[in-house]
Amino acid sequence: MSIHIPILIIISPLLAAFLVLFTRKHKIxxxxxxxxxxxxxxxxxxxxxxxxxxxxxxxxxWRGPIGISLVVDGLSFFFSLITLGxxxxxxxxxxxxxxxxxxxxxxxxxxxxSMIGVIYTADIFNMYVFYELLSLAVYLLIAYPKTGVTLxxxxxxxxxxxxxxxxxxxxxxxxxxxxxxxxxxxIAERLPAAFNSSTxxxxxxxxxxxxxxxxxxxxxxxxxxLPDAHSMAPSPVSALLSGVTVKIGIYCLIRVVxxxxxxxxxxxxxxxxxxxxxxVVSLLFGAxxxxxxxxxxxxxxxxxxNQLGIVLIGLGIGTELGLTGALFxxxxxxxxxxxxxxxxxIMIAETGTREVQGLNGFSRQQPVITFAFVIASLxxxxxxxxxxxxxxxxxxxxxxxxxxxxxxxxxxxxSAIAAAYYFRVIQVLFSGPxxxxxxxxxxxxxxxxGGNLFRSWPIYILAAACLLLGLIPTLGIxxxxxxxxxxxxxxxx
Amino acid sequence: MTPINISLLVFMIGLYGVTxxxxxxxxxxxxxxxxxxxxxxxxxxxxxETGLAPILEKGTTSGIxxxxxxxxxxxxxxxxxxxxxxxxxxxxxxxxxxxxxxxxTLDIQQLSKER
Numbered sequence: 100m101s102i103h104i105p106i107l108i109i110i111s112p113l114l115a116a117f118l119v120l121f122t123r124k125h126k127i128x129x130x131x132x133x134x135x136x137x138x139x140x141x142x143x144x145x146x147x148x149x150x151x152x153x154x155x156x157x158x159x160x161w162r163g164p165i166g167i168s169l170v171v172d173g174l175s176f177f178f179s180l181i182t183l184g185x186x187x188x189x190x191x192x193x194x195x196x197x198x199x200x201x202x203x204x205x206x207x208x209x210x211x212x213s214m215i216g217v218i219y220t221a222d223i224f225n226m227y228v229f230y231e232l233l234s235l236a237v238y239l240l241i242a243y244p245k246t247g248v249t250l251x252x253x254x255x256x257x258x259x260x261x262x263x264x265x266x267x268x269x270x271x272x273x274x275x276x277x278x279x280x281x282x283x284x285x286i287a288e289r290l291p292a293a294f295n296s297s298t299x300x301x302x303x304x305x306x307x308x309x310x311x312x313x314x315x316x317x318x319x320x321x322x323x324x325l326p327d328a329h330s331m332a333p334s335p336v337s338a339l340l341s342g343v344t345v346k347i348g349i350y351c352l353i354r355v356v357x358x359x360x361x362x363x364x365x366x367x368x369x370x371x372x373x374x375x376x377x378x379v380v381s382l383l384f385g386a387x388x389x390x391x392x393x394x395x396x397x398x399x400x401x402x403x404x405n406q407l408g409i410v411l412i413g414l415g416i417g418t419e420l421g422l423t424g425a426l427f428x429x430x431x432x433x434x435x436x437x438x439x440x441x442x443x444x445i446m447i448a449e450t451g452t453r454e455v456q457g458l459n460g461f462s463r464q465q466p467v468i469t470f471a472f473v474i475a476s477l478x479x480x481x482x483x484x485x486x487x488x489x490x491x492x493x494x495x496x497x498x499x500x501x502x503x504x505x506x507x508x509x510x511x512x513x514s515a516i517a518a519a520y521y522f523r524v525i526q527v528l529f530s531g532p533x534x535x536x537x538x539x540x541x542x543x544x545x546x547x548x549g550g551n552l553f554r555s556w557p558i559y560i561l562a563a564a565c566l567l568l569g570l571i572p573t574l575g576i577x578x579x580x581x582x583x584x585x586x587x588x589x590x591x592x
Numbered sequence: 593m594t595p596i597n598i599s600l601l602v603f604m605i606g607l608y609g610v611t612x613x614x615x616x617x618x619x620x621x622x623x624x625x626x627x628x629x630x631x632x633x634x635x636x637x638x639x640x641e642t643g644l645a646p647i648l649e650k651g652t653t654s655g656i657x658x659x660x661x662x663x664x665x666x667x668x669x670x671x672x673x674x675x676x677x678x679x680x681x682x683x684x685x686x687x688x689x690x691x692x693x694x695x696x697t698l699d700i701q702q703l704s705k706e707r
Contacts, residue, residue, distance in 0.1 A: 105599070159687070177693060224669055224672075227673075228676065230673060231676045231680070233684060234679065235679060238683060238687075242687060242690075245690065246696045247691070247695065247706065250687055250690050250691050250694065251691060253687055254616065254688070254691060255685065256609060256688045257684050257687065258619050258620075258684070259624065259685065261610075261623045261625065261626075261680055261684075262607065262610055262623065265603075265606075265623070265626045265627065265630060268630050268673065269603065269630055272630065272633050272634050272637060275634075275637060275665075275666070279663075281665075281669075314707045543609065
């Protein structure tokens with residue numbers, strides 16, 4: 100039993116997804132229980148993984164390069180924990196909304212299960228298959244309300260995402276042509292020899308895979324789909340997209356860059372500079388576009404581009420401190436951004452408008468929710484007692500240490516712009532009387548009271564996590580440490 | 593012109609279709625062409641001229657060296673990739689049907705003007 104835990108983590112939501120289609124009453128219980136079961140399974144592996152061990156599960160008993168294996172190491176454990184934790188909160192948050200039927204939970208569970216699949220699999224083609232499955236579920240989730248804008252947003256994302264995954268698959272093809280294997284760790288073993296004999300093929304595959312994942316992560320010139328998709332989707336789905344789905348792209352990028360193409364090859368080509376430039380550009384672009392937005396959720400969506408830029412800068416610096424900061428920022432951004440989207444969902448439901456200006460006096464109506472929103476947005480800006488500060492600080496330290504002092508200036512500038520747009524929202528929240536027209540509320544459904552238990556508790560939990568990780572950052576860093584030492588020093592199983 | 597070069601050329605044609613055509617259906621066609629080119633690419637990796645099917649019977653292995661066998665793995669992979677490609681195309685077309693019912697147009701320029 101205990102040997103089979105890695106596959107059980109994937110199977111449990113997948114099985115529940117299909118069972119959900121056959122029940123009417125128990126769909127929520129089923130979905131919640133399956134995710135909780137996955138979390139419990141994951142936690143049973145924690146002591147083994149955090150001590151630096153690597154758990155390898157051979158699917159169907161087929162070993163090594165012939166069969167597909169699942170690998171749970173520091174990096175995949177960290178990402179799967181984020182995915183499952185936020186997935187559970189997203190399901191809880193969607194409970195009060197009655198128009199979410201069985202298909203909604205089906206798609207949610209499928210997407211969560213395939214995310215875990217992408218994270219755990221050690222076979223690079225299998226990674227593509229799971230990623231495509233994840234994307235299909237996500238396209239449908241965005242289009243779930245079936246309004247014109249959501250359909251268009253979903254179609255845009257489908258085309259861009261399809262192109263991105265095609266690039267990824269072509270890159271995988273080049274890797275296979277050079278090394279004759281699809282297992283990530285075997286490719287990593289054989290690649291240095293291939294690099295010496297056919298440098299151009301290696302370059303081509305790096306370019307293709309980084310471009311493909313760049314579309315999925317929405318780095319600056321390839322970000323076209325993100326503002327529409329993230330802002331038009333239903334609020335719990337927005338939280339899932341911004342908090343988790345984008346992080347899967349980051350995970351694939353890290354896996355491919357640091358494990359498949361080892362750090363040495365990567366530095367030799369100078370690709371870390373490319374990651375850094377992409378990071379800087381999307382950082383500044385996201386910040387300045389967010390400043391210009393009137394729509395609350397669209398502002399949050401552009402802020403995602405901004406924050407992912409910081410993560411990319413951390414990855415580009417590539418030192419131990421830089422990677423720690425980048426991975427810690429992945430965790431922090433997941434927590435903060437889903438808090439913000441959850442709050443935005445309640446704000447939009449209560450005031451009946453998506454405009455920032457329409458939120459006048461919301462703090463009087465929902466003081467606790469407003470408090471959570473303020474905490475998370477202070478974290479986004481990077482103000483000390485909140486978690487966002489800790490990871491930004493680490494990345495800035497890493498930049499100074501590695502001799503890229505100008506990066507600190509750029510990150511601080513972007514933080515100042517972030518302060519400008521978040522304080523604009525906060526100021527509106529605290530000012531003036533509430534505009535009373537509750538009747539014109541909501542995107543087609545009934546008005547849901549924000550004080551609802553299921554709606555507010557996920558927000559409280561996440562806001563508390565923001566404060567906790569900000570006050571005791573060592574908690575998060577100890578979670579990240581095994582992953583970083585695995586990436587840089589290749590701690591062998 | 594090796595098959596690999598041809599497949600990359602076709603990939604570029606598909607990319608051109610996706611990025612520069614205004615009609616939604618043509619964009620989907622571009623995506624399908626990209627998918628097809630990847631299938632061609634993978635198959636040509638595994639292809640060997642005058643290669644044999646990689647089926648070994650008991651007792652006959654001694655005479656055949658594995659260097660003249662065709663690599664079967666890319667073909668198996670491409671079966672999966674084709675199925676995935678079809679599902680993406682089906683979903684895209686379903687979305688297009690819905691979009692057309694709402695806006696009565698398939699032109700992306702006109703769609704972006706709609707609110």
